[in-house]
Amino acid sequence: MHDQLETLLEMQDLHMQRRALDEGGVRELETGLFEMGAEQAIDALEAKITELELRLGKSNQERFRHLISTRQRAVVPVLAGVCYGCFVAVPTSWAADADPNDKLNVCQSCGHFQYYPS
Ligand SMILES: [Zn+2]
Numbered sequence: 001m002h003d004q005l006e007t008l009l010e011m012q013d014l015h016m017q018r019r020a021l022d023e024g025g026v027r028e029l030e031t032g033l034f035e036m037g038a039e040q041a042i043d044a045l046e047a048k049i050t051e052l053e054l055r056l057g058k059s060n061q062e063r064f065r066h067l068i069s070t071r072q073r074a075v076v077p078v079l080a081g082v083c084y085g086c087f088v089a090v091p092t093s094w095a096a097d098a099d100p101n102d103k104l105n106v107c108q109s110c111g112h113f114q115y116y117p118s
Pocket of ligand 1: 083084085086087088107108109110111112
Protein backbone atom coordinates (compact mmCIF):
# COMPACT_ATOMS: atom_id res chain seq x y z
CA MET A 1 0.00 0.00 0.00
CA HIS A 2 1.12 3.55 -0.74
CA ASP A 3 2.72 4.92 2.43
CA GLN A 4 0.79 8.21 2.30
CA LEU A 5 -2.47 6.30 1.86
CA GLU A 6 -1.66 4.18 4.89
CA THR A 7 -0.95 7.32 6.93
CA LEU A 8 -4.15 8.98 5.70
CA LEU A 9 -6.25 5.97 6.72
CA GLU A 10 -4.61 5.92 10.13
CA MET A 11 -5.23 9.64 10.58
CA GLN A 12 -8.83 9.29 9.53
CA ASP A 13 -9.29 6.53 12.09
CA LEU A 14 -7.89 8.78 14.83
CA HIS A 15 -10.15 11.64 13.78
CA MET A 16 -13.15 9.32 14.00
CA GLN A 17 -12.13 8.23 17.49
CA ARG A 18 -11.80 11.86 18.43
CA ARG A 19 -15.27 12.57 17.06
CA ALA A 20 -16.66 9.63 19.05
CA LEU A 21 -15.09 11.11 22.18
CA ASP A 22 -16.60 14.50 21.46
CA GLU A 23 -19.96 12.82 21.20
CA GLY A 24 -19.42 11.10 24.53
CA GLY A 25 -19.02 7.58 23.22
CA VAL A 26 -15.91 5.72 24.33
CA ARG A 27 -16.77 2.22 23.17
CA GLU A 28 -14.93 2.61 19.87
CA LEU A 29 -11.66 3.52 21.56
CA GLU A 30 -8.59 1.38 21.53
CA THR A 31 -8.10 -0.53 24.76
CA GLY A 32 -5.01 1.48 25.64
CA LEU A 33 -7.03 4.64 26.03
CA PHE A 34 -9.71 3.25 28.32
CA GLU A 35 -7.83 4.15 31.48
CA MET A 36 -7.71 7.83 30.57
CA GLY A 37 -10.26 10.55 30.95
CA ALA A 38 -11.85 11.87 27.77
CA GLU A 39 -9.74 15.03 27.80
CA GLN A 40 -6.48 13.12 28.14
CA ALA A 41 -7.58 10.74 25.42
CA ILE A 42 -8.34 13.67 23.08
CA ASP A 43 -4.90 15.14 23.82
CA ALA A 44 -3.27 11.79 23.08
CA LEU A 45 -5.19 11.45 19.81
CA GLU A 46 -4.28 14.95 18.71
CA ALA A 47 -0.61 14.39 19.48
CA LYS A 48 -0.68 11.24 17.36
CA ILE A 49 -2.52 13.03 14.52
CA THR A 50 0.08 15.82 14.55
CA GLU A 51 2.86 13.24 14.46
CA LEU A 52 1.30 11.42 11.52
CA GLU A 53 0.67 14.65 9.64
CA LEU A 54 4.41 15.24 9.45
CA ARG A 55 4.69 12.17 7.22
CA LEU A 56 2.38 13.68 4.62
CA GLY A 57 3.43 15.91 1.76
CA LYS A 58 2.15 19.46 2.03
CA SER A 59 -0.60 19.16 -0.58
CA ASN A 60 -1.89 15.89 0.92
CA GLN A 61 -1.82 17.46 4.36
CA GLU A 62 -3.91 20.40 3.18
CA ARG A 63 -6.35 18.20 1.29
CA PHE A 64 -6.78 15.93 4.28
CA ARG A 65 -7.41 18.85 6.66
CA HIS A 66 -9.93 20.37 4.31
CA LEU A 67 -11.81 17.11 3.76
CA ILE A 68 -11.89 15.98 7.39
CA SER A 69 -13.23 19.36 8.53
CA THR A 70 -15.85 19.80 5.81
CA ARG A 71 -16.93 16.22 5.06
CA GLN A 72 -17.51 13.10 7.09
CA ARG A 73 -14.41 11.42 5.74
CA ALA A 74 -11.19 12.24 3.89
CA VAL A 75 -10.54 8.75 2.51
CA VAL A 76 -13.41 6.84 0.93
CA PRO A 77 -13.60 3.27 -0.35
CA VAL A 78 -14.09 2.35 -3.98
CA LEU A 79 -16.49 -0.58 -4.20
CA ALA A 80 -17.58 -2.27 -7.43
CA GLY A 81 -15.93 0.54 -9.39
CA VAL A 82 -17.87 3.29 -7.63
CA CYS A 83 -16.41 6.06 -5.46
CA TYR A 84 -18.19 6.12 -2.09
CA GLY A 85 -17.51 9.82 -1.70
CA CYS A 86 -19.70 10.84 -4.64
CA PHE A 87 -21.11 7.57 -6.09
CA VAL A 88 -19.60 8.28 -9.50
CA ALA A 89 -17.98 5.40 -11.41
CA VAL A 90 -14.18 5.42 -11.28
CA PRO A 91 -12.34 5.27 -14.64
CA THR A 92 -11.76 1.54 -15.19
CA SER A 93 -8.06 1.96 -16.03
CA TRP A 94 -7.40 2.86 -12.38
CA ALA A 95 -9.11 -0.18 -10.97
CA ALA A 96 -7.34 -2.44 -13.47
CA ASP A 97 -3.98 -1.89 -11.79
CA ALA A 98 -2.48 -4.89 -10.01
CA ASP A 99 -2.88 -3.17 -6.67
CA PRO A 100 -4.57 0.22 -7.01
CA ASN A 101 -3.67 0.99 -3.38
CA ASP A 102 -0.03 1.27 -4.43
CA LYS A 103 -0.91 4.67 -5.84
CA LEU A 104 -2.49 7.60 -4.05
CA ASN A 105 -5.75 8.10 -5.91
CA VAL A 106 -7.81 11.25 -5.61
CA CYS A 107 -11.35 11.23 -6.98
CA GLN A 108 -11.65 13.53 -9.99
CA SER A 109 -15.27 14.14 -9.12
CA CYS A 110 -15.39 14.75 -5.34
CA GLY A 111 -11.72 15.19 -4.42
CA HIS A 112 -11.66 12.50 -1.72
CA PHE A 113 -8.67 10.23 -1.34
CA GLN A 114 -9.66 6.74 -2.41
CA TYR A 115 -8.73 3.26 -1.28
CA TYR A 116 -9.68 -0.16 -2.52
CA PRO A 117 -10.79 -2.51 0.26
CA SER A 118 -9.46 -6.01 -0.34
ZN1 LIG B 1 -15.69 10.62 -5.60
